[in-house]
Amino acid sequence: MDTLILSRIQFGANISFHILFPTITIALGWVLLFFKLRFSRTGDEKWVEAYRFWVKIFALSFAMGVVSGITMSFQFGTNWPGFMESVGNIAGPLLAYEVMTAFFLEAVFLGIMLFGMSKVPGWLHTLATFLVAFGTTMSAFWILVLNSWMHTPAGFEMRDGVAYATDWFAIIFNPSMPIRMTHMLLASGLTVAFLLAGISAFRWLIGDRSAGVRATIKTGLTMAALLIPIQIFAGDLHGLNTLEHQPQKIAAMEGNWETQSNVPLILFGIPNEELRTTDYTVEIPNMASIILKHSADGVVPGLNDFVTDDGTVQHPPVAPVFYAFRIMVGTGFAMLFLSWAAVFFMARKRRGVEGLPKPMLYALVPMAFSGWVATLAGWYTTEIGRQPWLVQGVLSTEAAVADVASPMVLTTLIAYLTVYAVLLAAYIGVLFYLARKAANGERLGPRVPVAQQAPVVAAE
């Protein structure tokens, strides 16, 4: 394999591993603040219990996010020097603002948030928790501004192959930024909602009946049931935005080759890039036209419009975009079904968590990671959907790659993949270990507060 494809796999692997953790910490920071505020409002111990358990998972996720994020900042230089050489005047300030307004804020106050509870006044600890949550969100803001600009560049001019900023407002609020930001923050909220519900369902299933577990199952499921319809709506808006600015991506998502009216919605199928058709389709007539153009005979662009006269393909590879999109949508509807059904069962006869049928609790445990699946599938859809461009219409991916020998890239790729696989396994293992430990701690001594503190582990 050549350097380009290896470098792409490497960056893809790094950013896929990285995004798992910010997706958790962005929303979990706010959820922890919610737990804290609920406690100061009600004085109910269950909120402290919830806070104590989830702050551990927050700390672990945060560390995973930080270290994998550092890797990203270096890989711009080691593997993609053409990116900064060409659009550095735009990307640079955005990244700089991310480091200065977000990274330091979250990193410094994380120390106080995690270890300072007994060392600082209550208000300062709450403030630190707020600033960490705010910092993670700011970080998401700046990085999504840059990412959106790469999809829908605006506010710049090209001089000798280098982009120069002409309008910072247009750069920051570029056409796809508001909707992409919304879509990603909601994705983070949903990831955390299902993580809360899933891990708490696991604790419930192994016999944990503490008030804290009840509170987190309810919080998670309510959050999920509220956010998922908004997310589906936001996703639809995002699709319309993409249709306007990157029609070839929509064509690949729909598996639609010819620009035509009355385009069916393909539920399943196998895109065939050789023959340029989509085979074995299961479809709903006219539905793609209706979704995208709000009329049955609306004209939807097809992939064949994005092949130049000399046969150069200027649209993304179809199969990965097509499949990734279906995985994301499928996961989204599973989330909708499960969370609404769960809220219904909890509300029925006001039985709360007891009202949840056992199979549903079992289903919630693997769904703890459904947010990860949907988020990754969504990112693959949008990022692969931008190919062959790195910055849409401005810089091709091929032009930005470093001239590093491919065996070298392969070696580091294998090293990264090994480390990531081990760490991911360890991370998931520790999540369930912490859940079991918390569950057992409660069961051993529900009325003896001392038992809870028995294993004093430093640096916990």
Added chain:
Amino acid sequence: MTLFGDPAVWLPLAFALLLGVSILVYVILDGFDLGVGVLFPFAEDDEKDRMIASIGPFWDANETWLVLAVGILLVAFPTAHGAILTALYLPVAIMLIGLILRGVAFEFRAKAPAPHKATWNMVFYFGSMMTSLSQGYMLGLYIMGLEITPFTLLFASVTAIALTVAYSFIGATWLILKTDGALQEKAVAWSRSGLWGVIIGLGTVSLASPLVSPRIFEKWFAMPEFFLLLPLPLMSAALIALLWLALKRLPTSDDSWSWFPFAATIVLFVLGYFGMAYSFYPFVVPDQLTIYEAASAPESLFIIFIGTCFVLPMILGYTALAYTVFRGKATSLSYE
């Protein structure tokens, strides 16, 4: 923008200064927590918890200075960023994996099942070693102008060890400040042996740089620069002598002067760093690319500069707050 004259001149200089300060702060701050990791195998298990407790609230923010440094290099000197990082491809990858491993080991060693703790302690040590060694290796190659020959590789190996020893030294002096009892005594002993490594390391780099680069030789041994610069090595020598005296007498019964080795080491790092910065100015890629040639468009730099003027004092402010909150001897960390 014409306030200070031509922005194409003062902006690159301002960002070079900012880059220099970020690297320096990083080397000092992450230096001590990397050093604590390097010292891990010499400590008993319960001491390891205390050592982690002394750096736990800080390490994350410390590493952010590295992100800031590479970020400034990336945004202010994009061509240099590409040239340096592609030349250092492999050591950068090793450093990154090291940083990943030690960063997560912090968390896993406390949260994973108890039997796994020893493994994560090892991971923490190896991660710290990988990071320190590869940073020293990169420093050596950078001094050698990023050229790869058997001699430069040998030199880089020496600086790799020298920087690791320097990190372990500042780590040990940090432990003198943050601990007491048996661990503090151990830290004093580690510092005493480490001091020799620092002397050898500083000496090697200081002598080798002018010898391999005529340009650097010229900058140091021309008149009257030689006399203007003379205080630098003299002050370093005096500090090393004071450190040697202090380490002979520490720990004191009332814990007075336990701050001194750490403070003196910081000054030593600053002096050494200043010497190095002087040697390389105005180059950002040694002998190839100056900061003026490598700089981004002034318009973009100005946007960042404005932000920096507001944000940097805030960063320094809340960093100071964090060090104040967690001042004093390190106790075991808890979320309570």
